[in-house]
Amino acid sequence: MYKYIIRRILVFIPMLFALTVIVFGLAMAAPGDAISGNELADPNVDPEVYEQQREALGLNDPVPVQYWDWISSAAQGDFGNSLVYNGRSVAELIEERFANTLYLGLFSLGITILVGIPIGIYSARHPYSLFDYGATGFGFLGLAIPNFFFGLIAIYLLSIHLGWFPAQGTLSGPGQSGFNELSDRIHHMILPGITLGLAGTATYMRYMRSEVLDVLGSDYIRTARAKGMSDTNVLYKHTLRNALIPIITLMGFEIGVLLSGAVITEQVFQYPGIGTLFLNSVTNRDFPVVMAIALILGTLILIGNLIADILYSIIDPRIRYD
Amino acid sequence: MQSNPEEQLSSQPENTPGSEQQESKSPFQLAMRRFMKNKMAVISVFVIFFIIIICVMAPVFTDQDPEATNVLLIEQGPSDEHILGTNGQGQDNFSRLLYGGRISLIVGFSAMFFTLVIGVFLGSLAGYYGGKVDGIIMRAADIMLMLPFLVLALTIIAIIEEITIPIFVMIIALTSWPNLTRIIRGTYLSLREQEFVHGARAIGASDIRIIIKHFIPNAIGPIIVNATLMMATYIIIESGLSFIGFGIPQPTPTWGNMISEAMNVRILREHPEAWIPPGLAIFVTVLAINFIGDGMRDAFDPKSKQR
Numbered sequence: 001m002y003k004y005i006i007r008r009i010l011v012f013i014p015m016l017f018a019l020t021v022i023v024f025g026l027a028m029a030a031p032g033d034a035i036s037g038n039e040l041a042d043p044n045v046d047p048e049v050y051e052q053q054r055e056a057l058g059l060n061d062p063v064p065v066q067y068w069d070w071i072s073s074a075a076q077g078d079f080g081n082s083l084v085y086n087g088r089s090v091a092e093l094i095e096e097r098f099a100n101t102l103y104l105g106l107f108s109l110g111i112t113i114l115v116g117i118p119i120g121i122y123s124a125r126h127p128y129s130l131f132d133y134g135a136t137g138f139g140f141l142g143l144a145i146p147n148f149f150f151g152l153i154a155i156y157l158l159s160i161h162l163g164w165f166p167a168q169g170t171l172s173g174p175g176q177s178g179f180n181e182l183s184d185r186i187h188h189m190i191l192p193g194i195t196l197g198l199a200g201t202a203t204y205m206r207y208m209r210s211e212v213l214d215v216l217g218s219d220y221i222r223t224a225r226a227k228g229m230s231d232t233n234v235l236y237k238h239t240l241r242n243a244l245i246p247i248i249t250l251m252g253f254e255i256g257v258l259l260s261g262a263v264i265t266e267q268v269f270q271y272p273g274i275g276t277l278f279l280n281s282v283t284n285r286d287f288p289v290v291m292a293i294a295l296i297l298g299t300l301i302l303i304g305n306l307i308a309d310i311l312y313s314i315i316d317p318r319i320r321y322d
Numbered sequence: 323m324q325s326n327p328e329e330q331l332s333s334q335p336e337n338t339p340g341s342e343q344q345e346s347k348s349p350f351q352l353a354m355r356r357f358m359k360n361k362m363a364v365i366s367v368f369v370i371f372f373i374i375i376i377c378v379m380a381p382v383f384t385d386q387d388p389e390a391t392n393v394l395l396i397e398q399g400p401s402d403e404h405i406l407g408t409n410g411q412g413q414d415n416f417s418r419l420l421y422g423g424r425i426s427l428i429v430g431f432s433a434m435f436f437t438l439v440i441g442v443f444l445g446s447l448a449g450y451y452g453g454k455v456d457g458i459i460m461r462a463a464d465i466m467l468m469l470p471f472l473v474l475a476l477t478i479i480a481i482i483e484e485i486t487i488p489i490f491v492m493i494i495a496l497t498s499w500p501n502l503t504r505i506i507r508g509t510y511l512s513l514r515e516q517e518f519v520h521g522a523r524a525i526g527a528s529d530i531r532i533i534i535k536h537f538i539p540n541a542i543g544p545i546i547v548n549a550t551l552m553m554a555t556y557i558i559i560e561s562g563l564s565f566i567g568f569g570i571p572q573p574t575p576t577w578g579n580m581i582s583e584a585m586n587v588r589i590l591r592e593h594p595e596a597w598i599p600p601g602l603a604i605f606v607t608v609l610a611i612n613f614i615g616d617g618m619r620d621a622f623d624p625k626s627k628q629r
Contacts, residue, residue: 018465030481144609146558148565149601152584160591260470264562268585278473279566282480290477298469 001313008313012306019298020074024067027291079292084284090292093277100170101266101273105258107189108197112254116201117247120208121240127213135205142202147261151195151268158191165191168270192269196261200254207250211243245316252308256301350542356621363617366610373607377423386414388421389573397593406595409583413573415596422575423603429491429570430557436495437556438549441502446533448503449510460507463500471497471559479568487570490563494556502548509541543622550615554608561604577604 054060079090123132159167170188171181215221216239224234266275274293281289357363376383392412399407406415448459474497479485513519522532563569564578572579577600584590584597
């Protein structure tokens with residue numbers, strides 16, 4: 001197992017390198033550079049000046065040198081300056097938004113786990129009951145409805161018509177503190193959180209149901225029952241332990257799903273997170289920001305998968321590698 | 323969509339259990355017979371046909387031009403002439419719904435088709451030859467899977483700047499082949515050491531012949547199931563990208579960019595008839611395709627039914 005974990009960590013390094021090369025390659029493929037925006041804005045300036053600026057910024061260096069400059073400063077958290085937001089530093093822009101996306105992601109992951117897993121377990125314990133059919137139906141609906149459409153309907157019904165939840169933003173107004181601020185924040189997160197977590201909830205529910213059904217049909221559960229173990233004990237001591245294993249792997253991948261989903265969901269709710277920043281930057285061709293976000297999200301996904309794989313090997317000793 | 327077909331669909335070449343007097347049926351025919359018994363799936367097939375026919379025959383149902391703008395008729399409510407009213411540019415919502423369906427379905431289908439071509443080709447190379455080829459293709463797949471799909475697609479869209487339908491389809495296909503490739507490779511790996519493959523090789527069949535005549539037919543179950551579910555995913559992806567303004571550009575109608583009208587709070591509030599129908603259209607289409615895909619899965623792999 002330890003061998004596997006070490007090998008898995010060693011694989012992580014070239015993957016990370018490949019990620020940086022792709023992101024850098026995409027940025028190289030993009031038209032224009034950090035100076036061409038100014039060039040367009042003020043064509044009266046002598047082109048020689050821009051050429052000097054390019055030289056000073058190292059934009060005329062050979063590609064590998066530029067890559068090295070970019071990656072070594074990125075490793076220190078310096079992603080250069082935004083081309084659009086008055087040249088503010090990219091790191092600062094991302095830092096501002098990152099917490100919002102993190103809260104939203106954790107909130108929706110919480111909903112997914114607290115709703116999806118228990119329903120899946122209950123469905124599996126009472127298969128083909130009315131509840132099970134209802135849950136399965138909900139699963140199909142949750143996977144078929146585009147999350148932005150669900151978000152719009154939620155705004156239309158619950159914000160505009162019933163006025164229960166705010167339709168956008170993270171806070172109703174500045175100057176709140178302590179508990180008020182927290183509850184206001186959560187109030188603002190409920191609709192986007194549910195919207196973002198909907199597909200995940202449906203997926204977890206279906207997975208959990210089929211896993212628990214699988215385990216319940218296995219021989220060791222029959223043995224446990226035969227020796228007179230109570231249903232609750234069978235469930236908690238034997239079934240869930242085994243049924244939850246694949247869910248752990250699923251959660252490693254969930255990071256990517258949540259971050260992707262956040263791009264669209266945040267747009268629907270005008271929620272100031274990484275997703276809206278990313279979309280704005282793509283719209284404005286603000287490539288330093290686009291690259292930084294792509295790199296950060298890719299790295300997070302790599303780490304998520306790494307952790308999932310390691311946990312998997314620890315939790316399930318039955319798995320033999322090589 | 324997130325289920326793991328690799329596990330559920332390890333397609334084993336089943337010996338046709340032809341009952342005594344009947345002529346034996348191929349596994350494919352048996353699967354189709356099982357599929358026909360699945361009520362939801364069969365109903366869904368009809369629903370999809372119904373949607374396709376309405377979209378194809380759009381000119382019969384409406385004589386409005388979906389792309390014609392009219393500054394005098396902006397954000398109108400429903401009327402006899404404009405059954406679902408008009409949008410922010412005075413375009414007729416109803417005709418955009420029908421013609422937009424064409425685009426959404428075509429994009430979904432062709433993206434699925436090209437992903438299938440790439441996926442089957444690379445998956446066949448990797449799974450059949452193994453070794454170095456396999457290593458290179460699978461590492462490439464791993465790398466593609468590192469970036470969240472939307473982030474990668476949006477970055478490419480930002481670089482390309484001008485998006486047309488073929489370019490859009492290629493972006494989707496080129497960024498989402500890894501999953502299918504992995505599934506096909508996995509199926510092939512289990513086929514590689516089967517006796518009938520050794521047999522074919524022993525009598526001198528060429529690699530291409532073995533792949534086309536023996537591997538692909540035996541992997542057809544997972545291929546069809548995943549292709550079906552992929553098309554549903556792509557319809558959602560198209561609508562999502564068009565919704566945020568990075569998909570098929572105006573004035574071409576698609577279900578996704580019709581819904582993006584609702585980003586305007588006034589339309590969201592006052593004109594639900596403008597954005598709810600395309601949303602429901604996506605929902606019903608995707609739901610039906612998912613039912614068909616699930617029906618296919620159960621039909622090709624009866625074991626999965628009990629799960």
